[in-house]
Amino acid sequence: MGIAHKMAKKQKEISIAEFFEKNKQILGFDSLTKAMVVSVKEAVDNSLDACEEARILPDILVIVESVGKDEYRIIVEDNGPGIVRKNIPLVFGKLLYGSRFHAIRQSRGQQGIGISAVVLYGQLTTGKPARIISKIREDEVAYEVILTIDTKKNEPKVIKETPIIWDREEGTHVEVTIRGRYIRGKQSILEYLQQTAIVNPHAQITFVDPDGRKIIFKRAADILPQPTREIKPHPYGIELGQLLNMARSTKAYRLTSFLTTEFSRVSPKIAEEICKKAYLYGDMRPKDLTIEEAKRLMESFNKVKLMAPPTDCLSPIGENLIKKGLKNVLGSLKPGFYARPITREPKVYGGNPFIVEAGLVYGGELPKDQPVKILRFANRVPLLYQQGG
C-alpha cells in the first residue's frame, strides 16, 4: 500500500467535543482562576437570558463550594422558565446546541457552546457529572438529571433522570464540579457578579462564597429590559459570501423582493435604486446572482442612503437604569458625582446593529490614589479579561 493510502486510513472525523477537550483555552479555560469565572458566567448568562425571554425578574443564586484541593462545586439556580424535560440533556450535554445562535438580536450567551463547555471541562478535570434540576410551570414535578458528555459522539450521556418534588414553581438549578482556584479581588467571581449587577439592575443576585459568606446584590429596579425583537441583517458591512448564501436560500423570486424581505431598512423604492446602480434587473432571480453581480450589489448598498438599523433588536440599559445600577453596587463608596450616562446612536457592523452606552462616577470616597477604573461590557456581560486600563 502506498503512503497516500496509508495516510488516508488515518484521516477521520473529529467530534467537536473532543476538539474542545484538547483546545479548552479557546473557550476560556486556560487557567484555574479563569475557569472558575467562565463557569459561573456561562450559567449566569443563561439564567439572565432565559428570564428576560420569559419576562421574569431574575432572582439568581450562585454558590461556590470547596470540595477538595483545587476542586470546587459551582451551583447556579434561577427562577427562570425552566427547560422542557426532553431538552435538558441536549442543553447541558451537547456542544453546539442552542436557541439563540441564528437570531440577530441582543442576548448574552449565544454560541450554543457555553454551559455545555463547562460540563465538559468539569468532567475532564474532576471526572464528575453535572447535576441539573429544572421545572417548567406546566409540569407537576421537576426533573433531576445527572449527566456527562460522550465526547466521542458529542452526545449527552444521561446517568440518571428522576422526577422530584421541588419547592419552585419554575426554574433551573445547575451544579458542576470543576478543577479551579478561587480568588478574591481582580478578575474574580465576586467582581464578575458585581459588574453583572451594575448593568442588570433588574436582577437580584445572591452569592455564597466558599467560606459561606453571603453577598446580596439587591434588585435596583423592578423594570425588565425592553423585550428584544429578532431582525433581518442590515445591508451595511455584510460579507459577500453571506449575501450569496442568502440569495441562494431565499424564497423570493425577484431580486428586489429579495432585498426588501431579507434585509432591514430596504424599501421597494430603495431596492429598485440599488439594482439600478448595480446595473441589475430588479426582476432577475436572486438564485442566478453571480459573484460579480453580488459584488456590484454590495457596492450599491454603499451608494444609497439607508436608514440606521432598527434598534428593537437591542435592549439598551438607558440613562436612568445605568445610574441606578451604579448607585446600587458602588453606592457604599459614596461617589461625589454621577455624570449623566450616555446612550449613543445605534451603529452597524457586519450587518449587526449595536449601541454604545457609558456611565461615569467620580469623587467622594472613591480611592484617589488609584488609576481610573474602566469597566467594559458587551451585551450586559462584563469583559473581565478585556478591561481597559
Added chain:
Amino acid sequence: MGIAHKMAKKQKEISIAEFFEKNKQILGFDSLTKAMVVSVKEAVDNSLDACEEARILPDILVIVESVGKDEYRIIVEDNGPGIVRKNIPLVFGKLLYGSRFHAIRQSRGQQGIGISAVVLYGQLTTGKPARIISKIREDEVAYEVILTIDTKKNEPKVIKETPIIWDREEGTHVEVTIRGRYIRGKQSILEYLQQTAIVNPHAQITFVDPDGRKIIFKRAADILPQPTREIKPHPYGIELGQLLNMARSTKAYRLTSFLTTEFSRVSPKIAEEICKKAYLYGDMRPKDLTIEEAKRLMESFNKVKLMAPPTDCLSPIGENLIKKGLKNVLGSLKPGFYARPITREPKVYGGNPFIVEAGLVYGGELPKDQPVKILRFANRVPLLYQQGG
C-alpha cells in the same frame, strides 16, 4: 403553549461550520492582514507535515496574486504524497476532519480545522470555491476538485471533479481566494515563510508575491527530520477525566496492565508500586475505578520515579541544522557570531512531551540600533502573533 415550550422549539443543533463562520476570530481570521498569513500557514503546515510523513524533501511553491480590491488568490503547491481521490473533498471541505488529531506526536497542523477553515473563510468573504489538484503515485491521473463547504451540514459540496494530466508524479495544489490585505515587513507572509525556512532547513520554499517577484528560500540540508513515532501519554500532568476515560475504554483487564499498556514509561514493577501507594489492588478491573480511586492513582504517579517521556515522538531540529537554517536565511546580514545552539532535555506537560531548542546570532551587519529580535516557534511553526519583545 407555555414559554418553556416556545423556547424549546427554538433550541436546535448548530453546525461547526456555521459556528466558525460566525466566530472566525477564534481561528485567527480577525483582521485582513492576519487572514492572509493564517491562510498561507495552514496550507504550508499541511504540505510540510505530509512530506515528512512520506519521507520526501519538501519543495513548496507559494503564490499570492491580487485579483481585486482586498481580494487575493493564494496558491500553495507541494511535492508531497498527494491525497487519495475520495478523501480530497473531506480534507478541504469539512471542518474537524484530519489524521493527526488523536496521535501524541509532533506535527504542525493537528486540529483538523486548518485548511478547511481557510476554504470556509474564502467562500464567506469572496463567494469563491476552492480549487484543489492532487495526485498520488499509484494513480495515472491527478484529480482536480472544485468545492465549497455546505455550512449548514459541515459537508463538502463538490462543484466539479475532473481527472487531469499533471506534470507532477505526486503532489497537491490548493487554490483559495480570500478577502485580505497584503503587507510587507512585520507579521507578513514573507516573514512567516522566512522563519519557516529557518526551522525547516530541509525544505525548499519558493514565494511569488503579488508583484510577481520571486523569492527562493533554498534547501539548506538534504536531511529529513527524524521520523516521529506516536507514543502513549506520560502519567505526569494527565487530567483526572482523561485518566477515567482511558480506564473505561481500555482493553486491559487488570489495573497494572492498564498502566503498563496505556502509558509511557510505566514498567510492571512501577505499576505495582503505583497501585500499592494508591492502596489499590493491582488486579482490580480498570473499569471499576471510582473517581476517588483515580485521584489516589494520580497522586501516586507523582510519588514514584518515572523516566522522562520517550522523545521519539518529537523531532528536534538539532544543533547543526539550527545553525544551518539561521545561516541560510539570515546569512545575507553577515552576523558576526553564531552562538552554539542549545537543545534542552525533554519535559512533559499534560502527558505530552516537549523539547526546548534555541539558537542565537549577533554582531556583524545585524542592525545595531534595534532591539533584540526574538523569533518564537512551536512544532517548527513560527509564532508570528505571539512574538517576544
